[in-house]
Amino acid sequence: MTKHISFSSLAISGSLRLIYGEALPKTCFFSERTQFYSGVPKKRTQTNPNYAPKSNFLNSLQVNLSDHIRVNPGKISYEKQQMTGSNQRIAVLKGGPGSEREVSLASAAGVARALRELGADVTEIDVTSPDFDLPQDTFIAFNLIHGTFGEDGELQKILERKKVPYTGEGVEGSRLAFDKIESKRKFLEHNVPTAEFEVITGGAKPSLPLPYVIKAPRQGSSVGVYIIKTADQLEPALKDAAQYDDVLLVEKFVKGRELTVGILGNLALPIIEICPKQGFYDFKNKYPFLNAQGNSGAEHICPAHLDEAQTRLVQQSALKAVQALGLKVYSRVDVLLSDDGHASVLEINTIPGMTQASLLPEAAGVAGISYGALCERIIELSLARRK
Secondary structure (H helix, E strand, O other): OOOOOOOHHHOOOOOOOEEEEOOEEEEEEEOOOOHHHOOOOEEEEOOOOOOOOOOHHHHHHOOOOOEEEEEEOOEEEEEEOOOOOOOOEEEEEEEOOOOOHHHHHHHHHHHHHHHHHOOOEEEEEEEOOOOOOOOOOEEEEEEOOOOOOOOOOHHHHHHHHHOOOEOOOOHHHHHHHHOHHHHHHHHHHOOOOOOOEEEEEOOOOOOOOOOEEEEOOOOOOOOOEEEEOOHHHHHHHHHHHOOOOOEEEEEEOOOEEEEEEEEEOOEEOOOEEEEEOOOOOOHHHHOHHHOOOOOOOEEEEEOOOOOHHHHHHHHHHHHHHHHHOOOOOEEEEEEEEEOOOOEEEEEEEOOOOOOOOOHHHHHHHHOOOOHHHHHHHHHHHHHHHOO
């Protein structure tokens, strides 16, 4: 049975419907049909990355330096308190040795600025190797190193040895989510909807019928992803993919809508539909500000044009995927909604981008959560994971 909970007791203009799924009793969803948003999806293009949808929810709550929202299963409360970590030393880890270094630097710039505005004592650390130092009085390390080293469990191991708390998932959760093959196996084990796949090694050719997608299993931001629609595309793709890994994931190609769901703890944020200018949502379309040619980018539609049943299906699939991997903090789940209405979970990003063009801050903004409040919530959830 669907429950509708009104925020009227908090003197919010309009009500925000939270939908609790019976199969996931400890989980709440932001409905895509929220009155504060008038049910009209807004668009933001990456050629206009400063677009920020106006929300009566955000304005009425005045989420700012010290105010934030806590959403708990069965209980909605609004508390005014000092930021978690205010006046504490927060080390913002950025850069990294991987292919997503420039994206990490952009994410870190935004987070460091927001944390300083919230009152934290921020030290930015450009991590170029495993041998990096942290201030002795570090309260928490805010990890913004995307992809290899930062997102795959390796940095997490180092921080555990240093006995320094850090944002995001632990060692095993990070490793598991970053490995697309291991993730897919967990999805199957827990009945998470996902596309048919196989694993090939040593330059072997896929046995799946065309079309299919070849993926390097341990890369982020769609690095090492190749859509193969004709036989002549296979050899160049295999050769190129071999530079990343000798074990490759091959997935059945699913034609459909590219969607993504931001997750904060057990909360599924509004769904974003991604409409790339060309091709699929690869690295250049994700981060057009890094592309000097200026012929890339994507339109984001949030909330996505989905009916209530489709919304529930996509959000539940995303949350089920997160739970299958035992993740507890924050992430972004990529989902394809096929033309015949089936959802297929692609992958989970445990350190999603926090840049001006990134999807998680955009979804949070539509839900009425400011960028600064999002950073604070990530810290709170990360500290709670360690208890």
